[in-house]
Amino acid sequence: MREAVLETGETLSGFVEDAVRRNVEFRYAQKAFIERGLASGASARKSGKYIPTAAVLGKLARRLDKARRGRSVAP
Secondary structure, eight states, X not given: OGGGGSOTTOOHHHHHHHHHHHHHXXXXXXXXXXXXXXXXXXXXXXXXXXXXXXXXXXXXXXXXXXXXXXXXXXX
């Protein structure tokens, strides 16, 4: 039953090993992301320099628009 999700030639143990590796990689990336965010917050508190919300949201909106335009171009 559950073996139906396995690719041709893939073993259950190989599938589980791959899932564990991906989860470990994700957790390392997640931990690094959180650490960078905490360090950035500490730096801002220490310096008293903050980036206004409108500036951050504006930059994100421009990046999103650029990504959307890049995706809509026909090959």
